[in-house]
Amino acid sequence: xxxxxxPSFVSGLAALAxxxxxxxxxxxxxxxxxxxxxxxxxxxxxxxxxFALGVVISDNVVRMALYLVFSLAATAGLFFLSGAxxxxxxxxxxxxxxxxVLLVFGVMLTAQAPFIEIxxxxxxxxxxxxxxxSLLGLLLTAALSVDAWNAPGAGVIxxxxxxxxxxxxxxxxxxxxxxxxPVAGRAGYLLPFEIVSVHLLVVLxxxxxxxxxxxxxxxxxxxxxxxxxxPASPPAAAARSGSSSALVGGxx
Amino acid sequence: xxxxxxxxxxxxLLAANPLTEPVGVIHYLVVGAVLFTAGIxxxxxxxxxxxxxxxxxxxxxxxxxxxxxxxxPYLQAEGGMSLGLDGQMIALFVILLAAAEAAVxxxxxxxxxxxxxxxxxxxxxxxxx
Amino acid sequence: xxxxxxxxxxxxxxxxxxAALVSAALILNVIxxxxxxxxxxxxxVAARIQDRLGPTRTGGKFGWLQSLxxxxxxxxxxxxxxxxxxxxxxxIAPYVxxxxxxxxxIALPFAFDVVAQRLNVGVFFVVAxxxxxVFGVIxxxxxxxxKWSLFGAMREAAxxxxxxxxxxxxxxVPVMLAGTMDLVTIGEKxxxxxxxxxxxHDPFTFVIFWVYVTCAVASVNRAPxxxxxxxxxxxxxxxxxxxxxxxxxxFMAExxxMFLVSGLAAVLxxxxxxxxxxxxxxxxxxxxGGDTSAFLVYLVRLLGLVNLVGKxxxxxxxxxWIRWTLPRLRIDQVMTTCLKYCTPIAAAMFAGAMVWxxxxxxxxxxxxGRPAGEIREGWLEGPGGSPVRVADRx
Numbered sequence: 001x002x003x004x005x006x007p008s009f010v011s012g013l014a015a016l017a018x019x020x021x022x023x024x025x026x027x028x029x030x031x032x033x034x035x036x037x038x039x040x041x042x043x044x045x046x047x048x049x050x051f052a053l054g055v056v057i058s059d060n061v062v063r064m065a066l067y068l069v070f071s072l073a074a075t076a077g078l079f080f081l082s083g084a085x086x087x088x089x090x091x092x093x094x095x096x097x098x099x100x101v102l103l104v105f106g107v108m109l110t111a112q113a114p115f116i117e118i119x120x121x122x123x124x125x126x127x128x129x130x131x132x133x134s135l136l137g138l139l140l141t142a143a144l145s146v147d148a149w150n151a152p153g154a155g156v157i158x159x160x161x162x163x164x165x166x167x168x169x170x171x172x173x174x175x176x177x178x179x180x181x182p183v184a185g186r187a188g189y190l191l192p193f194e195i196v197s198v199h200l201l202v203v204l205x206x207x208x209x210x211x212x213x214x215x216x217x218x219x220x221x222x223x224x225x226x227x228x229x230x231p232a233s234p235p236a237a238a239a240r241s242g243s244s245s246a247l248v249g250g251x252x
Numbered sequence: 253x254x255x256x257x258x259x260x261x262x263x264x265l266l267a268a269n270p271l272t273e274p275v276g277v278i279h280y281l282v283v284g285a286v287l288f289t290a291g292i293x294x295x296x297x298x299x300x301x302x303x304x305x306x307x308x309x310x311x312x313x314x315x316x317x318x319x320x321x322x323x324x325p326y327l328q329a330e331g332g333m334s335l336g337l338d339g340q341m342i343a344l345f346v347i348l349l350a351a352a353e354a355a356v357x358x359x360x361x362x363x364x365x366x367x368x369x370x371x372x373x374x375x376x377x378x379x380x381x
Numbered sequence: 382x383x384x385x386x387x388x389x390x391x392x393x394x395x396x397x398x399x400a401a402l403v404s405a406a407l408i409l410n411v412i413x414x415x416x417x418x419x420x421x422x423x424x425x426v427a428a429r430i431q432d433r434l435g436p437t438r439t440g441g442k443f444g445w446l447q448s449l450x451x452x453x454x455x456x457x458x459x460x461x462x463x464x465x466x467x468x469x470x471x472x473i474a475p476y477v478x479x480x481x482x483x484x485x486x487i488a489l490p491f492a493f494d495v496v497a498q499r500l501n502v503g504v505f506f507v508v509a510x511x512x513x514x515v516f517g518v519i520x521x522x523x524x525x526x527x528k529w530s531l532f533g534a535m536r537e538a539a540x541x542x543x544x545x546x547x548x549x550x551x552x553x554v555p556v557m558l559a560g561t562m563d564l565v566t567i568g569e570k571x572x573x574x575x576x577x578x579x580x581x582h583d584p585f586t587f588v589i590f591w592v593y594v595t596c597a598v599a600s601v602n603r604a605p606x607x608x609x610x611x612x613x614x615x616x617x618x619x620x621x622x623x624x625x626x627x628x629x630x631x632f633m634a635e636x637x638x639m640f641l642v643s644g645l646a647a648v649l650x651x652x653x654x655x656x657x658x659x660x661x662x663x664x665x666x667x668x669x670g671g672d673t674s675a676f677l678v679y680l681v682r683l684l685g686l687v688n689l690v691g692k693x694x695x696x697x698x699x700x701x702w703i704r705w706t707l708p709r710l711r712i713d714q715v716m717t718t719c720l721k722y723c724t725p726i727a728a729a730m731f732a733g734a735m736v737w738x739x740x741x742x743x744x745x746x747x748x749x750g751r752p753a754g755e756i757r758e759g760w761l762e763g764p765g766g767s768p769v770r771v772a773d774r775x
Contacts, residue, residue, distance in 0.1 A: 036397050041275045045283045052290035052310055061300050062523060066470060068306050069516055071287070075313055078283065079343075082324035087343045089502045091316075093509035094347050099309070099354045101512075101542050104519055106358045107302050108535065110371045111523070118299045118372055125297065132293035139285035149277045162502055162562055164337055165344075173337070189341055196348050203352040210359035 041081050047074035056132075059119050062111060065104050072096050086162040169193050277328065280321030287314030301361045301371045305354065312350045319343045404497040408486045412637040419636045420448040423701050430705040458625035463526050466622065470524035475623070475630035478517025482637035485510040489644050490565045492654040492685030503564035504552055507645055508545070511600065514638060515541040518602075518619045521631070525622035533618030536608045536712055543719045544599045550727035551593035554586055554734045555579045555649040564645075568653025575657035580650040583741070585733040590650045592727050594699075597642035599719065601635065604704035608712050636697075643696025644689065651692050654685030 051071035058064050072095050079088030120128075143149060167174045171190030287310050294307030321327055323339025365371050421436070424447060428435025440446025462471055488503040488510075490496035500506050515538055522534020558579055559567040571577050580590050599606040610618030620631050647653060710718065 038275050041279060045279065048283060049286045049290075052287050055306055055310065056290050056293045056297065060467075061302055062467065062470065062520075064298075064303060064306055066473075066516075066520060068309060071310070072313060073513070075287070075317060078280065078317060079320050082280065082320055083326045084320045084324060084340050084343070085500060085502045086505070087316075087320055087340050087347075089505040089509050090344055090347055093505065093512065094351050095309075095313075097509055097512035097515075097545065098542065099351045101515060101519070101538055102354060102358055103302065103305065103309075104516070105535075105538055106361060108519075108523055108531070109362060110302065110365045118303075120297050120299060128293045128297040131296065132289050135292060136285060136289040139288065140282065143278060143281040143285060149281060151276055162505075165340060168337055168341060192341075192345060196345060200348065200352055203355055207355040207359040210356070211362050 037081060041078065044074045044077035044081065047071070048078060056128075061107050061118075062104075065100065065107050068103075069096060069100050072100065086165050275327065277321050280317055280327065284314040284317035284321070287311075287317060289314075299372050299374050301364065301373050302358075304373060305357050305361070308357075309350060309354070312346055316343045316346050319346070408483060408497060411486065411640070412483060412633055415640050416633045416636040417448045417452070419639070419697055420451060420632075421445065422698065424448075426698065426701040427705045430702070452629070455625055455629045460625045460627065461622070463622050465526035467524040467526070470520050471622075472627070474517045474521035474524060475627045475634070476517070477520060478514050478634040479630045479637070481510055481513040481517065482634040482641065484513075485641050486637070488564060489641060490568060490648065490653070491644075491689055492682045493569060494565060495682055495686060496565060499563065499565050502562045504556055504562045504567070504645075504649070507564070507641070508549060508552055511638060511641060512541065512545055514634060517631070517634065521623065522619040525619075527622050529615040529617070529621045530619050533608075533610055533615050533621070537602060537619060540602070540606065540608060540712075540715055540719075541600055543716060544596050544723070547592060547719060547723035547727040548596040548600055550724070550731050551589050551596060552645075552649065554589050554731055557731075557735065558582060558586070558738060564648050564653075568648045568655070571652040572655045573659050575652060577655075578650065578652040580652075583734060583737045585730045585737060586650065589727060589730040589734065590646070592723055592730065593646060593650070595718070596723055596727075597646065598700055598703060599715070601638040601642055601700075603635075603639065603700050605707040605709050606715055607704075607709065608715055639697050639700055640693055643693040643700070646696055647689055647692035654689045656684070656688045660684065 048071050051067040051074065054067035055064050055071065058067060072091065076088045076091040076096065079085075079091055164174050168189050170193075171188030173188055291307045291310030291312075291314060294310060295304050296307075298304050298307060319335070319339045319342050321339075323335040323337065323343070325334050325336075328334045361371060364376065368375065421444070425435045425443070427433075436444025436447035438444060439450050462468065485507050487497045488500045488506045490499070490503075518537045519534045522530040522532075522537070525531075555567055556562050559570045561567065571579060575581070579586050581587065602608075602610070608618075610620065615621070620628055623631065
């Protein structure tokens, strides 16, 4: 029963966080001791950073994919908190729901026992840690050196609406220009939108072409490997003639 | 490593109770920096091609977070300048292009796997002289 | 509700916390109680269709307590884990599934303004979060270290990702008619008699509703699209190795999703919380006149709640009817249905509805009882290139 308690606690926490989104982001509480927006921000920020570190530290590629899913979902929460609701939903739909499902698919197709865990050498780890730490230090120094970014936010948000985004996509800007904008005129995004859609089409065709099933006379190296590894028993032979024999994952 | 200006800037942030203050751009920038660094470290460290791909996703995500933070009027200080809608637009395009990039990279990885029976990028050295 | 709590003199943070907890608890109850009721209903429906009686003994004449007994049995079952399984992933997978199903309910309105969080991108959010449920299934399939589970998971991944495309197209049509992605506004625009429902707006929406039904059934993995757990080929598919409470979490997620897509269909196409006959309007309770007591407003909301839950329940019963009537498709037939039929039909209907909206925005049937003076967000390019906001014709 103990093993059950921990995950249910986690899901309860997620439920609490989800229910906590009841607090509209813009509404500042007059009598509040705790700024709920900040509290939720720190929750989601901790989740995003923690799972991102999990991706780096973990050696198991399937767990890496899972941590990446959680990290990106927490980032979507951060998008919602900053008032970019459409971007947040887009992140959930395309990034988490589309791209990462694809990625997990790829992980499973290639998740043969020797490749699930490829450990980097200790020297590589040290190098990565040093380089990462110095890069983080550089980025933080740069970010903290600008005074305008260090001030706490004003805490006022207009009602977020997806309409200006959609109108900008078809080339008409209806949003109010941001305060203190250096230039008055702003461009629509019709041309980038069209370019991206054509680009996506090209990628769709290209990816389908690259990953298509080819008929070949000689067995593929992966099939040769499978037949070399598998013991000569009827079930193994049957599995070998199927799509792949060593798809069964899991590590202990 | 962070030098003097950094510690001087970070002190007032630590002095205030973070839970009662509204968050600002800098909070998002810090999270974005952590995601970015994690992605770079992932790309350096992983030998699995898909692990490298995950690192790229993290890097793009960290950058996206910065765009959205700069675009959000909520996070700006009084009289601060926000990117407005343009930041959100760029974030949207980054998400779309990341999807395209992931599809192509995955197709390449699967092809590599089919031809070499491995996904270890260190073993993609056929052209080595 | 926060205003109510603040009125009691609670400090702000406590009021927000209590409101959040109550919302979360209510949604959790919708899923849990819904699953209890629907499991019983599924047994009875299946029995009736197969000319049987179904549960008759547990808890009285109709076997009312059957699902409670099922629950106790599941609680008492041994929690097994295969030896080769990846422990962490195996344990976490059911909760991932359940959380996704749960989170999607945040943006689903149950009556006018009875919604945990009114989101400007409500439709998009619900569809996006619903798509995340697949992760739990994929993880379960992988982590079980069983061929059957993995095949089920792969099928599920391919199927759900494919069906998101036509599903998205279907969902866009009501969004286009209403001019917003806010589910509360979409529901409110269909107020009045049933002729105002988007289902009857024009022939294209009528057709696309049935495409939506097909895609929704497929995206929640119900028969005839339940390839992920095809018991005739894959033992039990992705949850072959699960037992006890963890298995029941998958089950609850499935019934939660069924209720969710039915509720979404009700809001998008079937008038949401507006009944076929505007009862509250006819009795003068609706509060559109301005002077309505708080009790009447509460009563009208309750009526709307009953309406929406009723419609969603009918949707779930419809899915059960389909499940026990149609045979399961093969995996290639599933993909064919999606790519060769649903997607082109949805695209054509989308284009048709667009043209119809340009030519005849009022719809096909007379708009009895349609709320007057509604304003669509429309934008035109005014003089000097500056945008001008305009109200729509109706």
